[in-house]
Amino acid sequence: MRYAETGFNLEVDLTRGNIERVETDPRDTELYLGGLGTNAKILWDRVPPEVEPFSPDNLLIFAAGLLCGTPATGCNRTIVSTISPQTRLMAFSMMGGFWAPELKYAGYDKVIFRGKSPNLVYLLINNDKVEIRDAAHLQGKGAIETAELIRQELNDPKVQVAAIGLAGENRINFASIEQGRSSASRGGIGAVMGDKRLKAIAVRGTKDINVARPAEFIELCKDVLNYIKFREENPIPGVIPILAVLGSPQEMKIHDEKWHTENFVWGNARLRRKDFWNDDIAKQWYDSMESFRKRFISCYNCPLECGATLAPPGQPTYMMKCFTKLTYSMGAMSDSLEFGLRIAQRATEYGVDGYSAPQVMAFALELLEAGILTEKDFPEMPDDNAHGSEERFYYLLDIIVRREGIGDVLANGTYWAAKEIGNGAEEYAHNNIKKIEQLPLKLGWLNPIYFLMYCTGAKVNITQIEGQFPQAPFPKREHREKFVKDWFQVPDDRFKQYFLDWEPRGENSMPYYPTVEMTCDIVDWMEKMHYIDDALGLCAGLSSFHLKPPYHIHNMPKFISAGAGIEMDEDKLSKAAKRYRTLVRAVNIRRGMRRKDEKPPEDHLKKRFPELEKELLDTYYKFKGWNNEGIPTKESLHELGLDYVSQDFIQRGILADGEEIPAKEALLEIEPA
Amino acid sequence: MTGNKKTKIIKNIKIDINKCNGCRACEMICSAFHAAPQYSGNNPARSRIRVIHYPLKDIYVPVYAGEYAEAECMGRDKYVIDGKEYDECAFCRASCPSRDLFKEPDSGLPLKCDMCEDHPDKEPLCVQWCYVDALTYEEREEEVDEEEVKLEDVEIGLESMVDKYGLEQVMDVVARMSQKE
Numbered sequence: 118m119r120y121a122e123t124g125f126n127l128e129v130d131l132t133r134g135n136i137e138r139v140e141t142d143p144r145d146t147e148l149y150l151g152g153l154g155t156n157a158k159i160l161w162d163r164v165p166p167e168v169e170p171f172s173p174d175n176l177l178i179f180a181a182g183l184l185c186g187t188p189a190t191g192c193n194r195t196i197v198s199t200i201s202p203q204t205r206l207m208a209f210s211m212m213g214g215f216w217a218p219e220l221k222y223a224g225y226d227k228v229i230f231r232g233k234s235p236n237l238v239y240l241l242i243n244n245d246k247v248e249i250r251d252a253a254h255l256q257g258k259g260a261i262e263t264a265e266l267i268r269q270e271l272n273d274p275k276v277q278v279a280a281i282g283l284a285g286e287n288r289i290n291f292a293s294i295e296q297g298r299s300s301a302s303r304g305g306i307g308a309v310m311g312d313k314r315l316k317a318i319a320v321r322g323t324k325d326i327n328v329a330r331p332a333e334f335i336e337l338c339k340d341v342l343n344y345i346k347f348r349e350e351n352p353i354p355g356v357i358p359i360l361a362v363l364g365s366p367q368e369m370k371i372h373d374e375k376w377h378t379e380n381f382v383w384g385n386a387r388l389r390r391k392d393f394w395n396d397d398i399a400k401q402w403y404d405s406m407e408s409f410r411k412r413f414i415s416c417y418n419c420p421l422e423c424g425a426t427l428a429p430p431g432q433p434t435y436m437m438k439c440f441t442k443l444t445y446s447m448g449a450m451s452d453s454l455e456f457g458l459r460i461a462q463r464a465t466e467y468g469v470d471g472y473s474a475p476q477v478m479a480f481a482l483e484l485l486e487a488g489i490l491t492e493k494d495f496p497e498m499p500d501d502n503a504h505g506s507e508e509r510f511y512y513l514l515d516i517i518v519r520r521e522g523i524g525d526v527l528a529n530g531t532y533w534a535a536k537e538i539g540n541g542a543e544e545y546a547h548n549n550i551k552k553i554e555q556l557p558l559k560l561g562w563l564n565p566i567y568f569l570m571y572c573t574g575a576k577v578n579i580t581q582i583e584g585q586f587p588q589a590p591f592p593k594r595e596h597r598e599k600f601v602k603d604w605f606q607v608p609d610d611r612f613k614q615y616f617l618d619w620e621p622r623g624e625n626s627m628p629y630y631p632t633v634e635m636t637c638d639i640v641d642w643m644e645k646m647h648y649i650d651d652a653l654g655l656c657a658g659l660s661s662f663h664l665k666p667p668y669h670i671h672n673m674p675k676f677i678s679a680g681a682g683i684e685m686d687e688d689k690l691s692k693a694a695k696r697y698r699t700l701v702r703a704v705n706i707r708r709g710m711r712r713k714d715e716k717p718p719e720d721h722l723k724k725r726f727p728e729l730e731k732e733l734l735d736t737y738y739k740f741k742g743w744n745n746e747g748i749p750t751k752e753s754l755h756e757l758g759l760d761y762v763s764q765d766f767i768q769r770g771i772l773a774d775g776e777e778i779p780a781k782e783a784l785l786e787i788e789p790a
Numbered sequence: 791m792t793g794n795k796k797t798k799i800i801k802n803i804k805i806d807i808n809k810c811n812g813c814r815a816c817e818m819i820c821s822a823f824h825a826a827p828q829y830s831g832n833n834p835a836r837s838r839i840r841v842i843h844y845p846l847k848d849i850y851v852p853v854y855a856g857e858y859a860e861a862e863c864m865g866r867d868k869y870v871i872d873g874k875e876y877d878e879c880a881f882c883r884a885s886c887p888s889r890d891l892f893k894e895p896d897s898g899l900p901l902k903c904d905m906c907e908d909h910p911d912k913e914p915l916c917v918q919w920c921y922v923d924a925l926t927y928e929e930r931e932e933e934v935d936e937e938e939v940k941l942e943d944v945e946i947g948l949e950s951m952v953d954k955y956g957l958e959q960v961m962d963v964v965a966r967m968s969q970k971e
Contacts, residue, residue, distance in 0.1 A: 186832065187832060188818055222833060222834070222835070265846065274842075274844060297845060322835075324833060325825070325833040326832050326833065327830055327831045328829070328832070331825075331827055331828060331829035332828070335829040342919070342921070345921070412811070412848055412850075414811050414812050414845065415813035417813065417814055418813060418814060418815045419813055419815070420815065420921030422811050422922070426845060426846075426848055433846075434847075435846075
């Protein structure tokens, strides 16, 4: 008997219309846990590097995390993995909501799509009954609209639907997959879904998910809930509001946006508006949010209310969470939150990434201003007005999603669009890592921890690797002492010492403190926690994204033991996480990723420290068991039981047989300070 | 009539539909608690509480399983509350042929909320796991008359039957029923 997981995947060949229910190997669960871990294994095994993102041979995997569907609070994440059209590397974007538990209750851990359907279709899973259905009537419909139409035609409000909008259908490189109130946005996975002509996946399940040791498991769950309550009553002092409390950043609740609007940069990640926030703005923004917001909403089995239902008068109701609240207003240089919330409704129906889309539009307007693009490229585009580029943003969003005119080029994201436009456009695609648009942040000073995370994060999104360790030192030692007092989540007490000795100024300050070794240790810990979450289907908002979270390295092995019946301890879990983290790395290395690709956005850091940066990467690679090019070494692969990877590397000439490729000079393209 | 008074504890779950965030933790814990062995399995389809929800209409109504109904209602009403239109069924506790709520998914047998009477805590588990207080528990004592009240009820019922069918027919039926038992 399998516990926590169902032990079955659905294999769907869209070309031939074939559906199979395939039993999985429990040994894979032990080695790679589930979710992201087993997704990485499947992509390694079945998608060789020659496969193009838009090839029928590319797989699109929807996985429910290992503990989804159990009583574990906040275990509800769907991990979608494929080869990204934007980065051409492995994408593993995720979403919360209700879809993953429903899939488990239907009796499956994953749905694996291959091939390409001749016509637009959707997949309906109702327990053992699985069918590919015609979706011609859903063509061009919004993502949220599609979900509602499917529920209506099935006459079942309990069906959970993940769908793409027009952006996915038109293979926009930053198209998302939407699920009512959650979306898997990064890396253009919605475009792969559209390429496969798959409009939606509707799931309904009424089967049991069992846990191995029920009494023990439910006590662990209660401890987590009690700690959530404790954290609710005891916000962490001395950090910005969104980090003081648990959950995805509480953007629907917190009205004070001084920090975001004045520290993040506007337009095409350019302008810092240091005195933007004032009483008038605060009042306008408060009124907009309060008048649009109907209710705070949660994901499956989680008491936190990170999302909200928004009903802009005259527009359809939609749901939102997190930072998309601000990205459109800031991209368009608009002082109006109302604009941001209104255009986000259209963008959600189209199904685009709320980070990339506004930046692509701001990039287009910069190119126009710089004369690299001309008025002719934007026929009938409205003028800017007193409220920034609001009308232009609606125009741009439409032509991009419909791939009309220059929109057809912009639809590929800033990196690829700049390449195609040429004429100096590349310089304007300046806020990318590995070809993906990033949060618009510019830093004056190098934080060694963030430097490494930016360079090496495989999700290519800072929020998907940070957490656990404070972003900056606290001003006084007494504050730090107080902070570490009940910091039991650390894997080892040395992390407390790292933090205690971290000073805002002087010898123990950034960029040389935390030391290179400490930095590696801290980054590895933070990354590990995200990878565990992504395999278990656990929300980072209750775990890896936070300082002092309810889930941590000490209780996670117990959840796995009592839940899945796999004997687990901290070491074994850390090793499993390292195994599939290395596998994700291996997939990307095999696709050509190297050290040269691992760098922060170009003008992200005002002051650079070339030697320190080199030392950080050198040391971190070594720490991770990678050679100086960032390639996992034969020894480290062997230690993780990944000999099949090193064999493949040797066959392809990525690693030399018998010896490691000699460490080359660092290829990091360091710009002069 | 002497009127023997008896104290009865009425268990009440107060449902605040404005506070519900739709997380369905109530469904989860109900199905887990009622699994055998306890907490071994989890399946909202077996839950005795369901959140009837239409997120885009901002409708979230937690409903408890009540009596089994053999037949669905002949006509149904709609309620408009605070500008939102609710189906009558959104408030109905019946396990009824018109819908798949409150039925064991395997056997189709009706489910009914038992207020977690097997649990040592007074508060049902759905209430305990509802962190936003959409569900709160209240107990109140009520003094009720014993027996006599019931007899009166029976008499009223029978009188209407007698009015409709005549005393003789009703007596025949009662006689036949008592033979069957």
